[in-house]
Amino acid sequence: MSTTHEILLKSVTLPDGSTSDLLIRDGKIAEISSTLPTAGEVIECVGLRVLPGFVDLHTHLREPGKENAETVLTGSQAAVRGGYTALSAMANTNPVADTAGVVEQVWRLGIEAGLCEVFPIGAVSEGLEGVKLAEIGAMANSAAKVRIFSDDGKCVSDALLMRRALEYVKSFDGVIAQHAQEPRLTENAQMNEGPVASELGLAGWPAVAEESIIARDILLAHSVGSRLHICHLSTKGSVEIVRWAKSQGMAVTAEVTPHHLILTDEAARSYDPIYKVNPPLRTQADVDALRAGLADGTIDIVATDHAPHPGEDKDCEWASAALGMVGLETAFSIVYTTMVESGLMSWQRLIEVMSVKPAEIGGYANQGQEISIGSIANLTIVDPKAERVIDRNDLFSKGKNTPFHGSHLRGDVVHTIFRGKVVLRDQEMTGVVHE
Amino acid sequence: MKHLLSIHDLSVEQALDILDTAAQLEGLTSGAVKKLPTLRGRTVVNLFFEDSTRTRLSFESAAKRLSADVTNFTAKGSSVSKGESLKDTAQTLQAMGADAIVIRHPASGAANRLAESGWVSSAIINAGDGTHEHPTQALLDAFTIRKHFGPTMRDFSSLKVAIVGDILHSRVARSNIALLQMLGAKVTVIAPPTLIPLGIEEWGAPFSYDFDSELEEFDVVMMLRVQLERMNESFFPNGREYSRGYGLDESRLARLKPGAIVMHPGPMNRGLEISAASADSIRSVVVEQVANGVLVRMAVLYQLLGGPDLNSTGGTQ
Numbered sequence: 001m002s003t004t005h006e007i008l009l010k011s012v013t014l015p016d017g018s019t020s021d022l023l024i025r026d027g028k029i030a031e032i033s034s035t036l037p038t039a040g041e042v043i044e045c046v047g048l049r050v051l052p053g054f055v056d057l058h059t060h061l062r063e064p065g066k067e068n069a070e071t072v073l074t075g076s077q078a079a080v081r082g083g084y085t086a087l088s089a090m091a092n093t094n095p096v097a098d099t100a101g102v103v104e105q106v107w108r109l110g111i112e113a114g115l116c117e118v119f120p121i122g123a124v125s126e127g128l129e130g131v132k133l134a135e136i137g138a139m140a141n142s143a144a145k146v147r148i149f150s151d152d153g154k155c156v157s158d159a160l161l162m163r164r165a166l167e168y169v170k171s172f173d174g175v176i177a178q179h180a181q182e183p184r185l186t187e188n189a190q191m192n193e194g195p196v197a198s199e200l201g202l203a204g205w206p207a208v209a210e211e212s213i214i215a216r217d218i219l220l221a222h223s224v225g226s227r228l229h230i231c232h233l234s235t236k237g238s239v240e241i242v243r244w245a246k247s248q249g250m251a252v253t254a255e256v257t258p259h260h261l262i263l264t265d266e267a268a269r270s271y272d273p274i275y276k277v278n279p280p281l282r283t284q285a286d287v288d289a290l291r292a293g294l295a296d297g298t299i300d301i302v303a304t305d306h307a308p309h310p311g312e313d314k315d316c317e318w319a320s321a322a323l324g325m326v327g328l329e330t331a332f333s334i335v336y337t338t339m340v341e342s343g344l345m346s347w348q349r350l351i352e353v354m355s356v357k358p359a360e361i362g363g364y365a366n367q368g369q370e371i372s373i374g375s376i377a378n379l380t381i382v383d384p385k386a387e388r389v390i391d392r393n394d395l396f397s398k399g400k401n402t403p404f405h406g407s408h409l410r411g412d413v414v415h416t417i418f419r420g421k422v423v424l425r426d427q428e429m430t431g432v433v434h435e
Numbered sequence: 436m437k438h439l440l441s442i443h444d445l446s447v448e449q450a451l452d453i454l455d456t457a458a459q460l461e462g463l464t465s466g467a468v469k470k471l472p473t474l475r476g477r478t479v480v481n482l483f484f485e486d487s488t489r490t491r492l493s494f495e496s497a498a499k500r501l502s503a504d505v506t507n508f509t510a511k512g513s514s515v516s517k518g519e520s521l522k523d524t525a526q527t528l529q530a531m532g533a534d535a536i537v538i539r540h541p542a543s544g545a546a547n548r549l550a551e552s553g554w555v556s557s558a559i560i561n562a563g564d565g566t567h568e569h570p571t572q573a574l575l576d577a578f579t580i581r582k583h584f585g586p587t588m589r590d591f592s593s594l595k596v597a598i599v600g601d602i603l604h605s606r607v608a609r610s611n612i613a614l615l616q617m618l619g620a621k622v623t624v625i626a627p628p629t630l631i632p633l634g635i636e637e638w639g640a641p642f643s644y645d646f647d648s649e650l651e652e653f654d655v656v657m658m659l660r661v662q663l664e665r666m667n668e669s670f671f672p673n674g675r676e677y678s679r680g681y682g683l684d685e686s687r688l689a690r691l692k693p694g695a696i697v698m699h700p701g702p703m704n705r706g707l708e709i710s711a712a713s714a715d716s717i718r719s720v721v722v723e724q725v726a727n728g729v730l731v732r733m734a735v736l737y738q739l740l741g742g743p744d745l746n747s748t749g750g751t752q
Contacts, residue, residue: 319541
């Protein structure tokens, strides 16, 4: 960089709660002091908090293959609006990200979009078919340097294949992110199995279909000395199993989605498939257990499972509708409202679950850094007092399938800084693109 | 009442009102002239995404006896098989002037979607949605029970009703349990454990795995059809074992108390959930159910499409 680029955050609240000025120079945090002389681009931050940029380990970007639902660019925009400076693109594209070629394509598209870091996730099995290992080593050694592998959308249900995958990624300290869903127990499943499903006549997705796979995989990973990450934990029983595993010192990490922290299966009573998602929305007892698990460290991170769909895929009867909901642009508001404002967890814990820990699991060295001099300036600046009414038409994502349209939430992202440049200012894209 | 989607949408008064209207319509159409002019000029569309000749014919007869124009739209051979969505199909029908859409669909909640998504403004009648509800079947069953135990009965609390069979997948069971309990009847659900829905405790009806223990106490025994596709899904070992445990055979028929009636929504699997002798016995009201179906569906159409006061237009008798 030839010219010095400076950004001054005036009177910003730091993670420890103190207020200070913060100067960013050439992509890094250069100075933090109670008053700094005006320099470069000044952003008034009275009442706003600066946090390390959020890191999502579970995003569906749909490109290649379903660019009408989302592209790497529009997904990156949605990420930035949500305060994310890094996201992980799931492998269930078309073609599937099961070769070095596809992961490098996604990786390059992320660089071209230039709004945040885009880390491709590689498939565990060829074509997500759960039969034969994908070219995991080639993806790991590609320009994209893939470290997380997942058949997400599908479970690696074959115990032997799962064991081999867990073992295989050890050579480069990779991790398998399992979508825990026993396939036979969930054939044709439409929503959480329970009284609501029974009344609505929608085929049930039992909690045990998730819990049995989690229990099996924790034991498998432990037996071969590998690292396991569990995607979108959704039940009380799953929280209890993970809590037990951690008490035994087993190397397991787990994520929860924002929507599983706030919505329950009662929402399905409308038969509006905006609430159709996999794993399904569970009961209030599950929501309470997930919140407690996130607060006490049983659950390590929040991941969005951002799943954009074109309107027609939800504008139909429940059984025909696509699974999933968008989440990048509402994640912070939900986590803040349900967990921090409610008093269940601290700001420090929010930073851990939204940024530090996901960066650590993914091995994303430039992300989740402490807010201190010398750190790379991947930052998000939030307004905890904002009263937000979600409007699906305001979303940057191509997917308008948010279940929170019309919901009132507290807290919102205001600015996002990626590698020392403002990519979101006052909730608008600045047009800045990194190379 | 704008739509009829679920029994849960009805109050006791509304339900009884439909039954009373059906009885009134029976009086008005039992003579030589079976047709009333009340819905002349109105259009009823039967939108059937599942094969069900008997339900479609029943709705068709009901609409025609009220002088409505009837259009039948079945998924087979239609644009639906070419990938047209439920939304487009419904909007097409509305554009053709459908005042009421009678929908049968394999997806639970399809009728709710049609009524509540804002796609169309027609009155929607649920003629069976997936494994959710079949409200007109429950209403015709209640009407049939009333005819046998008291044609003007407003309180069913003297009656014990057994509903036997595949509760898990039965929309007929869901609607009947809701309606009969609402009217005060004591409903017992009987099925093997694999066919009892999870959380049935919240429905308020006791359930049993044993068909024989209280057999003598029931006034009404309602047998449900066993869907043949369930046979290969390990809900029970085979048809023979199912029949032994949950079929209404001659020996069980003989134990029913005097005056008890046997019901079945049809079509019956003779020899599986009901023996031929039980189906054809004097206790069986299966054929009456079919006749009553037309009357109850007339009453529903009449109420939803806001026909004039029956006493002023009905007739000539």
